Amino acid sequence: MNLTLRIWRQRGPEDKGRMVTYQVDDVSPDMSFLEMLDVLNERLILQGEEPVAFDHDCREGICGMCSLMINGEAHGPQRGTTACQLHMRQFSDGDTIDIEPWRARAFPVVKDLVVNRNAFDKIIAAGGYITAPTGSAPEAHSVPVAKNNADAAFESAACIGCGACVAACPNGSGMLFTAAKVTQLSLLPQGQPERYTRVIGMVDAHDEAGFGGCTNIGECAAACPKGIPLNTIGRLNRDYLKATSKRAGTPGS
Amino acid sequence: MAVTGILLVLFLILHMLGNLKVFTGETSFDHYAHWLREIGTPLLPSTWYLWIQRTVLAVAVLAHIGAATVLSMRAHAARPVPYAHRRKIHVNYAARTMRWGGVIILLFVIYHILDLTTGHLNPQGDPANPYGNVVADFAPERWYVTLFYVLALVTLGFHLRHGAFSAFRSLGQQTPKGERRARSAALVFAVVLVAGYLVVPFAVLTGLVA
Numbered sequence: 001m002n003l004t005l006r007i008w009r010q011r012g013p014e015d016k017g018r019m020v021t022y023q024v025d026d027v028s029p030d031m032s033f034l035e036m037l038d039v040l041n042e043r044l045i046l047q048g049e050e051p052v053a054f055d056h057d058c059r060e061g062i063c064g065m066c067s068l069m070i071n072g073e074a075h076g077p078q079r080g081t082t083a084c085q086l087h088m089r090q091f092s093d094g095d096t097i098d099i100e101p102w103r104a105r106a107f108p109v110v111k112d113l114v115v116n117r118n119a120f121d122k123i124i125a126a127g128g129y130i131t132a133p134t135g136s137a138p139e140a141h142s143v144p145v146a147k148n149n150a151d152a153a154f155e156s157a158a159c160i161g162c163g164a165c166v167a168a169c170p171n172g173s174g175m176l177f178t179a180a181k182v183t184q185l186s187l188l189p190q191g192q193p194e195r196y197t198r199v200i201g202m203v204d205a206h207d208e209a210g211f212g213g214c215t216n217i218g219e220c221a222a223a224c225p226k227g228i229p230l231n232t233i234g235r236l237n238r239d240y241l242k243a244t245s246k247r248a249g250t251p252g253s
Numbered sequence: 254m255a256v257t258g259i260l261l262v263l264f265l266i267l268h269m270l271g272n273l274k275v276f277t278g279e280t281s282f283d284h285y286a287h288w289l290r291e292i293g294t295p296l297l298p299s300t301w302y303l304w305i306q307r308t309v310l311a312v313a314v315l316a317h318i319g320a321a322t323v324l325s326m327r328a329h330a331a332r333p334v335p336y337a338h339r340r341k342i343h344v345n346y347a348a349r350t351m352r353w354g355g356v357i358i359l360l361f362v363i364y365h366i367l368d369l370t371t372g373h374l375n376p377q378g379d380p381a382n383p384y385g386n387v388v389a390d391f392a393p394e395r396w397y398v399t400l401f402y403v404l405a406l407v408t409l410g411f412h413l414r415h416g417a418f419s420a421f422r423s424l425g426q427q428t429p430k431g432e433r434r435a436r437s438a439a440l441v442f443a444v445v446l447v448a449g450y451l452v453v454p455f456a457v458l459t460g461l462v463a
Contacts, residue, residue, distance in 0.1 A: 006337075006338075008337070017334075019337050069336060069338075071338055071340075072336060072338040072339045072340040073340060098337060098338035100336055100337060100338065103332050103334055103335065103336055104331055104332055105330060105331050105332065105333055106331070170328065170342055171324065171327070171328035171331060172328060172331030172332040173328075173331070210330070210331060211331055212324075212327045212328040212330070212331030212332070213323070213324045213327045213328065215254075215324060215348065215351065215419065216348070216415075216418065216419040216422045216423065217342055217344070217345050217348040217415075218344045218345050218348070219342055219343075219344055219345075221344075222343070222344045229429060230432065231422075231426075231427055231428060231429050231431070231432045233422065234422050234425060234426045234427035234428075234431075234432070235427040237422065237423055237424070237425050237427070238425030238427050241424070241425055
């Protein structure tokens with residue numbers, strides 16, 4: 001396959017950045033999308049040019065590092081797939097492919113296609129944990145969890161924090177990520193003591209980071225490589241309403 | 254958004270049911286319109302209830318627009334550099350039309366008040382005879398009025414289809430089964446409401462109401 005790539009090049013956070021066109025020939029349909037970029041980079045290095053910087057780590061769809069907007073779609077055209085698991089057979093010979101970084105004020109571009117997703121860590125630090133003594137793993141049967149709660153919590157826990165929800169959202173909102181983290185803990189007994197301070201803290205951190213507001217459109221859930229359902233945002237909303245009416249967050253309440 | 258939206262939706266339902274009284278004849282419709290000015294009497298002086306309701310609705314509309322403006326501004330600020338290659342919203346056509354649809358609906362509401370409440374833009378504009386105003390308004394030779402009315406109502410339908418579901422979700426609808434129900438309910442509600450509004454101009458247009 002011969003492809004034309006239009007890739008966002010930006011030397012650093014202060015650089016204005018631009019789309020640059022590259023030609024990549026003899027691409028195998030069995031290559032992954034990132035392998036195709038590796039081939040381009042090897043050629044650029046041989047030519048003495050600066051290779052394209054992009055994030056990647058596990059290349060098996062579980063680390064959440066790869067973050068490419070491919071032809072205007074987060075992680076490319078295949079549903080439920082991260083960019084590293086996307087294969088070139090999804091494209092045709094002669095295609096022009098646009099590759100951009102996630103676009104959000106909360107995710108500033110570090111270089112080329114690499115963005116800083118520290119804002120997600122700030123949301124987690126504001127409540128995405130349980131305060132419990134750690135140590136050896138407790139006996140799994142000591143705290144019973146209803147099967148449907150366990151399933152829904154697990155579904156949300158599948159979030160890898162890649163940021164595709166933010167990238168796809170027309171409002172630049174990170175609510176699907178925040179909701180997945182809230183849901184995963186609020187459905188389990190271990191998450192109950194901090195349930196209502198958590199949701200307020202995480203939503204506040206989300207807004208402070210500069211993400212937009214959710215308007216329930218659903219582009220996030222369609223783009224999510226892990227299939228986090230849109231109704232997790234309803235779970236967050238319900239916890240948030242309860243939390244604000246309960247005056248949770250006031251010490252002693 | 255959700256709370257003010259629900260207030261406005263409740264008004265839309267009552268307004269639609271009131272409109273349908275046009276099929277009960279001129280005397281009945283004009284009597285109903287007159288009664289609207291007398292609700293609450295003798296406890297309240299004449300037209301007081303109407304003005305209280307108008308105030309509540311005006312506050313709800315302003316708060317709804319205010320909340321939408323805040324959301325739009327946040328959305329704009331959240332993505333300072335746009336995508337070079339951007340696909341339009343593809344999972345939800347109704348959601349795509351929310352902001353511009355809202356502006357169209359607002360313009361329509363202003364026109365609608367000047368037309369059938371104050372009578373300034375109405376060919377008859379007689380406050381004592383609302384039935385005649387409606388018949389004169391949607392007369393076949395004024396087809397462009399009916400066309401604008403239809404376009405505005407269809408826009409309202411899309412707005413309600415996403416808005417009603419979104420209100421359920423904002424107020425804590427949280428299960429996948431409930432989501433399917435909320436989406437279907439929003440769709441059925443939007444279609445029924447728009448149909449309920451559109452039968453009136455089409456009845457005038459076809460001579461059923463004259």
